[in-house]
Structures are given as C-alpha cells and as structure tokens.
Amino acid sequence: MKIKGVIVMLLGWAVPGLGHAVQKKYVRAVLFFVAIFAMTGLGLAMGGKIYPMYLEPPRTVLDYLFNLFRKENPLTVLAFFADLGNGLFYALSRVFSWGGGQLERATFEFGTAYIAGAGLLNFLVALDAYDIGAGKKK
Amino acid sequence: MIFESLLLSMVVYAFFVALVLALIRRDDTKARLKYGLVLFAVMTVGAVAFGWFMFLFIKK
Numbered sequence: 001m002k003i004k005g006v007i008v009m010l011l012g013w014a015v016p017g018l019g020h021a022v023q024k025k026y027v028r029a030v031l032f033f034v035a036i037f038a039m040t041g042l043g044l045a046m047g048g049k050i051y052p053m054y055l056e057p058p059r060t061v062l063d064y065l066f067n068l069f070r071k072e073n074p075l076t077v078l079a080f081f082a083d084l085g086n087g088l089f090y091a092l093s094r095v096f097s098w099g100g101g102q103l104e105r106a107t108f109e110f111g112t113a114y115i116a117g118a119g120l121l122n123f124l125v126a127l128d129a130y131d132i133g134a135g136k137k138k
Numbered sequence: 139m140i141f142e143s144l145l146l147s148m149v150v151y152a153f154f155v156a157l158v159l160a161l162i163r164r165d166d167t168k169a170r171l172k173y174g175l176v177l178f179a180v181m182t183v184g185a186v187a188f189g190w191f192m193f194l195f196i197k198k
Contacts, residue, residue, distance in 0.1 A: 028161055035154045035157050042150070106142065110141065114151060117154075124158070124159075124162055
C-alpha cells in the first residue's frame with residue numbers, strides 16, 4: 001500500500017471529495033461533496049436514522065469488548081457500517097445527537113436509506129481517491 | 139414534510155447514485171454521461187416495473 005494513497009483515502013473518507021481535492025481533481029471533488037452531502041442532508045431532513053455502534057453508552061471496559069453491537073437486532077450492525085462511511089459527519093452526528101430517527105414519519109425508511117447510501121458511496125469515493133494516489137488511475 | 143412522494147425520493151436517490159458511480163467507474167466525459175444515464179434509467183424504470191410486478195400479489 002502506498003502511504004500517499006492511504007492518506008488521501010482517509011481524507012476522502014473523513015470529508016467526501018477531500019481526497020480528490022488534495023490531488024487537484026477539483027471538479028470531481030465538488031461533485032462528490034455535493035452529491036454525498038445532499039444525500040445525507042436529505043436523509044436527515046426526512047427523519048432518517050443514523051445507527052450508533054452501541055445501544056447504550058459503554059460503562060466499563062468489558063462493555064467495550066463484549067457489548068460492541070446491538071444484540072436484539074443484529075442486522076443494524078450493517079446499517080452502522082454503512083453510516084460510518086459518512087466519516088466526519090458520522091462523528092458529528094454522535095456529538096450533536098443528529099439522526100435519532102423519526103419512526104412516525106412516512107419518509108423514515110427512505111431517509112435512513114439515503115444516509116446509508118451516502119455512506120456506502122463515500123467508501124467507494126475514498127477507494128477511488130486511493131487508486132489515484134497510488135497511481136493506478138488518473 | 140420533505141419528499142412525501144416515494145417515487146420522487148427514489149428518482150433523486152437514483153440520480154445521486156448514478157452521478158457518483160459514473161464519475162468513479164468511467165474515465166472520459168462521454169462514457170461517464172452514457173454510463174450515468176443508463177444506470178439512472180435502469181434504477182428508475184426497474185423500480186417502477188418491480189413495483190407494478192408486486193401489484194400482482196396484492197391481497198384483496
């Protein structure tokens with residue numbers, strides 16, 4: 001693995017399009033940022049949910065080790081990993097308690113799909129930034 | 139309430155996904171445009187067609 005590729009991949013994961021921007025691919029960077037940011041924003045506006053890793057805040061070290069994921073609904077682990085693709089936005093959502101999910105709204109499911117889709121697309125964008133940084137792609 | 143129409147939600151979702159994937163998977167502008175349009179059409183027409191297909195199994 002090329003160090004430069006890894007660095008731009010991490011930048012691209014943290015902020016959509018940043019990995020391309022630092023490699024002077026400005027048009028792509030702006031389009032990636034707008035598309036992914038719009039999807040995440042629309043998802044939140046529709047009342048979508050951002051899934052946390054923990055059901056409850058861990059209280060002990062053992063909670064960190066053995067209560068990593070929601071046991072009553074294990075499939076939400078997949079949603080957690082998809083949402084994690086939003087990078088810095090995911091971290092901000094944990095700090096500011098965004099994306100609690102409004103189940104009573106008709107748009108809840110679509111909103112959740114928008115946020116998860118944005119995260120998955122951002123994983124691909126970050127990998128694309130890696131390919132450019134590693135010289136595999138222009 | 140934003141996007142009460144599920145069809146509109148789906149079309150906008152397909153647009154963004156097609157845009158990002160076209161930029162990632164193709165290298166020149168013409169190929170990107172073609173790939174993006176095909177992807178968008180497949181997602182929207184496919185979803186509408188599948189919606190009508192599910193209509194066959196509706197419980198009355």
